[in-house]
Amino acid sequence: MTTLGLDIGSRTIKLVVRENGAVVLTRKELTSYDPLAVCRELLRNAPGGPLVATGYGRHLIKEYLRCETISEIKAFALGARAVFPSCRTILDIGGQDTKAIALTADGRIDKFHMNDKCAAGTGRFLEIMATALGLSLGDFMTEALAAETSHPINSMCTVFAESEVISTIARGTARPAIALGIHQAIAARAVSLLERVSITEDILFAGGVALNRCMQREIENKLGRKVHAPPDPQIIGALGCALLAANNV
Amino acid sequence: MPFNVPDVKPLIEDEFVGEAAKRALQYIQTKRAAGMPVAGIYCGYAPMEVIRAVGAVPAILCAFANKTIAAAEAVLPANLCPLIKSSYGFIITDTCPFFGISDAVVAETTCDGKKKMFELISEYKPMFVMDLPQLPDEKEALANWAVMITKLQGFLEKTFSTSATPEGIEREIKATNIKNRLMNRVFDYAAKKPSLLKWSETYELAFLAQVATTADLQPIFREVFKTIEDREAKGVHYGTASAPRVLVTGCPVGGDSTKVYKIIEEAGGVVVAMDSCTGMKPFMTEIEENTGDPIAAVAARYLQLPCSCMTPNTRRLDELDKTIACFQPDVVIEVVLHACHSYNIEAYKIMNHAKSKHNLPYLKIETDYSDGDVEQIRTRVEALFDSL
Numbered sequence: 095m096t097t098l099g100l101d102i103g104s105r106t107i108k109l110v111v112r113e114n115g116a117v118v119l120t121r122k123e124l125t126s127y128d129p130l131a132v133c134r135e136l137l138r139n140a141p142g143g144p145l146v147a148t149g150y151g152r153h154l155i156k157e158y159l160r161c162e163t164i165s166e167i168k169a170f171a172l173g174a175r176a177v178f179p180s181c182r183t184i185l186d187i188g189g190q191d192t193k194a195i196a197l198t199a200d201g202r203i204d205k206f207h208m209n210d211k212c213a214a215g216t217g218r219f220l221e222i223m224a225t226a227l228g229l230s231l232g233d234f235m236t237e238a239l240a241a242e243t244s245h246p247i248n249s250m251c252t253v254f255a256e257s258e259v260i261s262t263i264a265r266g267t268a269r270p271a272i273a274l275g276i277h278q279a280i281a282a283r284a285v286s287l288l289e290r291v292s293i294t295e296d297i298l299f300a301g302g303v304a305l306n307r308c309m310q311r312e313i314e315n316k317l318g319r320k321v322h323a324p325p326d327p328q329i330i331g332a333l334g335c336a337l338l339a340a341n342n343v
Numbered sequence: 344m345p346f347n348v349p350d351v352k353p354l355i356e357d358e359f360v361g362e363a364a365k366r367a368l369q370y371i372q373t374k375r376a377a378g379m380p381v382a383g384i385y386c387g388y389a390p391m392e393v394i395r396a397v398g399a400v401p402a403i404l405c406a407f408a409n410k411t412i413a414a415a416e417a418v419l420p421a422n423l424c425p426l427i428k429s430s431y432g433f434i435i436t437d438t439c440p441f442f443g444i445s446d447a448v449v450a451e452t453t454c455d456g457k458k459k460m461f462e463l464i465s466e467y468k469p470m471f472v473m474d475l476p477q478l479p480d481e482k483e484a485l486a487n488w489a490v491m492i493t494k495l496q497g498f499l500e501k502t503f504s505t506s507a508t509p510e511g512i513e514r515e516i517k518a519t520n521i522k523n524r525l526m527n528r529v530f531d532y533a534a535k536k537p538s539l540l541k542w543s544e545t546y547e548l549a550f551l552a553q554v555a556t557t558a559d560l561q562p563i564f565r566e567v568f569k570t571i572e573d574r575e576a577k578g579v580h581y582g583t584a585s586a587p588r589v590l591v592t593g594c595p596v597g598g599d600s601t602k603v604y605k606i607i608e609e610a611g612g613v614v615v616a617m618d619s620c621t622g623m624k625p626f627m628t629e630i631e632e633n634t635g636d637p638i639a640a641v642a643a644r645y646l647q648l649p650c651s652c653m654t655p656n657t658r659r660l661d662e663l664d665k666t667i668a669c670f671q672p673d674v675v676i677e678v679v680l681h682a683c684h685s686y687n688i689e690a691y692k693i694m695n696h697a698k699s700k701h702n703l704p705y706l707k708i709e710t711d712y713s714d715g716d717v718e719q720i721r722t723r724v725e726a727l728f729d730s731l
């Protein structure tokens with residue numbers, strides 16, 4: 095049986111296709127100004143089957159595909175257990191949201207907490223900070239990983255943080271130190287969100303920001319615990335949708 | 344989220360269905376045309392019994408629209424509560440019809456933002472600012488508040504060239520008690536499982552009941568109870584029996600911020616209890632009758648209102664216990680307006696109380712009157728319902 099999961103995020107749209115219990119296809123594309131067109135493109139030539147959608151754009155696609163939609167919390171809870179069955183806590187840092195989800199031993203949602211509605215400390219924040227430092231996202235992480243000292247960044251509002259970074263550059267602070275300071279500020283915010291739901295191991299780190307090894311290291315340092323980032327952390331929500339689509343049949 | 348049958352008769356069947364403010368405006372205009380002075384009010388601490396006893400009709404002033412905020416921000420800081428910005432914007436753009444027909448304005452020092460905003464609008468109309476004691480359990484609080492209410496009486500008498508008697512205030516106390524009992528009977532139907540009322544019906548009735556006299560409300564109450572009893576007899580109810588029942592607590596919710604109620608419904612929930620100054624709070628508790636000192640009785644009742652401006656505000660937790668027992672919600676959602684520090688900080692206590700004492704999931708929504716955050720709020724509310 096073939097089922098599909100679509101996660102229409104604020105920055106990236108992810109498609110997962112499962113066939114007979116295995117993932118056979120994953121696709122990712124930037125959300126752009128026309129997420130519906132991107133969804134159509136992702137679904138073109140993909141195998142057909144029941145589809146479940148999640149993410150910010152889920153209500154948009156619901157009109158066109160008559161598919162079931164679920165919240166990201168539910169999608170991530172299902173997807174996380176599929177890639178990491180012993181997972182009890184999920185940290186997801188996406189394009190504009192950060193979520194901490196605590197699961198019961200049998201995988202049900204116990205508690206969850208999301209960041210306030212602003213995008214402070216999310217993937218979008220990292221992108222803007224990298225741009226302010228004149229770096230690509232990859233180089234931004236590499237510089238931060240290699241930094242020997244860190245310069246603390248205090249503002250968490252994207253606009254204020256950008257001003258703070260610019261004035262820190264103007265004072266002659268080394269770029270790697272600023273890059274690390276930004277990573278540490280976001281890590282502290284993520285950890286405080288995790289602490290609100292109570293942290294039980296094992297901890298899974300998902301979402302686009304989980305591709306950032308410096309962020310993983312800094313979160314582990316702050317928590318004093320191991321945090322597991324799966325090989326493809328961006329598809330967890332879409333995978334959860336594909337799993338639910340299979341359960342529904 | 345609909346009723347379980349089509350074409351349900353609205354709770355108040357008139358030409359103002361869905362337009363609570365217009366219905367109230369027409370009521371006040373009728374009273375004014377009959378010669379009654381109008382006292383504009385901003386808050387649930389305005390002692391209605393004294394306003395009525397001096398022969399005035401109260402008008403709740405506009406404070407809930409996004410459209411006036413841009414004008415307000417030309418003067419006020421952007422990082423201020425939207426309710427204060429909206430109120431001020433309405434006045435400087437001269438777009439609040441209630442303010443336009445007010446002969447005087449009653450204001451209270453419930454927070455710093457309002458207090459300083461009142462200074463900026465004090466030129467427009469005769470205004471009386473009441474110094475609200477914020478440590479309600481101190482023994483001086485009651486006496487001080489009673490003095491303020493007496494001073495308000497004097498201000499209104501002088502401004503309106505009328506006078507109130509202790510007997511008149513006592514009559515208004517009794518009338519308020521009758522009204523509050525009737526309103527609580529209506530709320531009991533919202534508390535039924537499943538609920539017999541849509542949130543907007545309760546909201547509209549509460550809006551009118553704050554300004555109208557008990558006598559004028561009697562025919563409306565008769566119709567309302569007939570309608571509800573008819574619904575009950577025919578098995579009409581609102582939403583599905585399995586829909587999550589939501590208790591909404593926190594800042595006043597009205598006009599543009601009712602977006603939160605709408606999102607809750609679109610996500611499949613039913614708002615059964617509105618624990619705020621635009622919902623059930625104005626009708627809570629009875630005023631003691633026949634004390635021989637009606638001003639003191641009025642003062643005692645208003646000091647019991649559990650606004651977050653009070654410290655400590657233990658009454659809010661006690662009242663929450665009663666509301667939860669009566670309405671049996673599945674979740675508690677708190678609405679905090681941007682920059683309302685007292686509700687925002689107190690939210691921590693409410694969250695712990697809901698979770699630990701009542702084992703209820705809790706979600707805090709911090710918002711303003713714009714619609715820019717509708718999808719973010721929707722994601723959080725849907726996730727909350729998914730986790731049930």
